[in-house]
Amino acid sequence: MHLGLGNFFRAHQAWYTEHAPDAGDWGIAAFSGRSADLPNQLTAQEGLYTLITRAAEGDRFEVVGSLSAAYPGGEHEAWLDHLASSDVAAVTVTVTEAGYVRSADGGLDRDRPEVRQDVDALRRDLAAPVRTTPARLLAGFAARRRSDAGPIALVPCDNVAGNGAIAVGVVRDLAEMVDPQLADWCAEHVSKVTTMVDRITPRTDPGDERIVAEGPGWIDRAPVATEPFAEWVLSGAFPAGRPSWQDAGARFSDDIVPFEHRKLWLLNGAHSLLAYAGSIRGHTTVAEAVTDETCRSWMQQWWDEAVAHLDLPAADLQTYREALVTRFANPRIRHSLAQIATDGSQKLPERILPVVAEERSTGRMPEGAVRVLAAWVCHLRGHGVPVADPRADELTRRAAGPLPDAARRVLDTLDPHVGADGELVAAVAADAERLEREAGT
Numbered sequence: 001m002h003l004g005l006g007n008f009f010r011a012h013q014a015w016y017t018e019h020a021p022d023a024g025d026w027g028i029a030a031f032s033g034r035s036a037d038l039p040n041q042l043t044a045q046e047g048l049y050t051l052i053t054r055a056a057e058g059d060r061f062e063v064v065g066s067l068s069a070a071y072p073g074g075e076h077e078a079w080l081d082h083l084a085s086s087d088v089a090a091v092t093v094t095v096t097e098a099g100y101v102r103s104a105d106g107g108l109d110r111d112r113p114e115v116r117q118d119v120d121a122l123r124r125d126l127a128a129p130v131r132t133t134p135a136r137l138l139a140g141f142a143a144r145r146r147s148d149a150g151p152i153a154l155v156p157c158d159n160v161a162g163n164g165a166i167a168v169g170v171v172r173d174l175a176e177m178v179d180p181q182l183a184d185w186c187a188e189h190v191s192k193v194t195t196m197v198d199r200i201t202p203r204t205d206p207g208d209e210r211i212v213a214e215g216p217g218w219i220d221r222a223p224v225a226t227e228p229f230a231e232w233v234l235s236g237a238f239p240a241g242r243p244s245w246q247d248a249g250a251r252f253s254d255d256i257v258p259f260e261h262r263k264l265w266l267l268n269g270a271h272s273l274l275a276y277a278g279s280i281r282g283h284t285t286v287a288e289a290v291t292d293e294t295c296r297s298w299m300q301q302w303w304d305e306a307v308a309h310l311d312l313p314a315a316d317l318q319t320y321r322e323a324l325v326t327r328f329a330n331p332r333i334r335h336s337l338a339q340i341a342t343d344g345s346q347k348l349p350e351r352i353l354p355v356v357a358e359e360r361s362t363g364r365m366p367e368g369a370v371r372v373l374a375a376w377v378c379h380l381r382g383h384g385v386p387v388a389d390p391r392a393d394e395l396t397r398r399a400a401g402p403l404p405d406a407a408r409r410v411l412d413t414l415d416p417h418v419g420a421d422g423e424l425v426a427a428v429a430a431d432a433e434r435l436e437r438e439a440g441t
């Protein structure tokens, strides 16, 4: 099963399943977050869709057939029925960083109104409709317990370090509020799988339907375009089995941390830098921003700081950096900076702050990281692409007004230690002033 039926899942987990040699033994029932458009369209196409692999030299087309059913998120009964079946061995999840509804301490944000509503609903009836991801998972596991369908693997595929522990943790936090015995059942039956996922997959371009019609000649109302590169590293047990993803290129590792950090800091960190600083400089896509010499030098500066804290061979990291420049510069992938800039409050703690903490603990001022934070502050002050963030109101309020104080108020929301670091705040404020000056405001 999958929760978070969107473009990335279709280009990544569904594609790995399609390419596993035992693909014929498996199928995926996928549920959207809420919207019905994509699941309904996919159902009308019998779950089939075109994956366009978009290289700089041209497109390759393939029909992916691993999706056996697609449901709007609201179809809660179907969700429970599937999870209650012993045929289901694993549930993969892509619901964005914000979808895990965590508080600053990393656990479930118990005070969020939607979490409170779900707790009340589940206390009344474990099969009641619920909205948040932790509650949907918990309700599904309760249905599985009722039907005695056995263990299952929980496989989050969002860009968050330690995503396995995070997903299991928010479900456990919720279970303890709803039914402690269910928490015990989950501890015994839900296997935590941690993953590093990578494949740049932007929103579908409106012209892609026509490209598919004119290329292979298929009528497809839901194609998805992605880059040629794909990587999946997993760590954890699958007690009820899984497709042979390793034969489709996935890697299983007991030590996933260096891979997670390499990807989140180098790829996603650079993406965030380009999204905020690049859009302030007038760019709209990653490919445009990365051809700007200034943005590129800022990116290299950030990478120099980040790689110093990665426990991987230097030559591998250099190769990875060079490949990233090529991937970002792919002129045929239109990855909008506005899409990447969303939810900065959830992303920057993953992508930038671990390096800031390491650097500051040695007394250094990481100028590359400072620039990312400064560009985010400017973004919250109205520069570059518009703000879209679950905490947008609070953040834009904090970011308004004279700069050193505004920067401190904003950084405080990411991590109170960061907000309390006077030298860092001053450096971010000075950089933000510079960026605003250069942007002509």
Ligand SMILES: NC(=O)c1ccc[n+]([C@@H]2O[C@H](COP(=O)([O-])OP(=O)(O)OC[C@H]3O[C@@H](n4cnc5c(N)ncnc54)[C@H](O)[C@@H]3O)[C@@H](O)[C@H]2O)c1
Pocket (backbone or CB within 6 Å): 003, 004, 005, 006, 007, 008, 009, 031, 032, 033, 034, 035, 094, 095, 096, 097, 098, 099, 100, 132, 133, 157, 158, 159, 160, 197, 198, 199, 200, 201, 202
């Ligand atoms: N697109 C990429 O290049 C890429 C690469 C690696 C990882 N990812 C991960 O996958 C996630 C989804 O990316 P996508 O490109 O598929 O996006 P998308 O917008 O195409 O699909 C996202 C899906 O998640 C659901 N969703 C969104 N917010 C939710 C929430 N708060 N609670 C529950 N469901 C929610 C949506 O309804 C939709 O079904 C990213 O946030 C990221 O963590 C994406």
Ligand SMILES: O=P(O)(O)OC[C@@H](O)[C@@H](O)[C@H](O)[C@H](O)CO
Pocket (backbone or CB within 6 Å): 096, 097, 159, 197, 198, 199, 200, 201, 267, 268, 271, 272, 339, 340
């Ligand atoms: O998907 P998000 O919103 O977490 O982040 C935007 C991009 O940085 C991200 O999607 C990358 O393209 C992806 O992580 C590449 O594997």
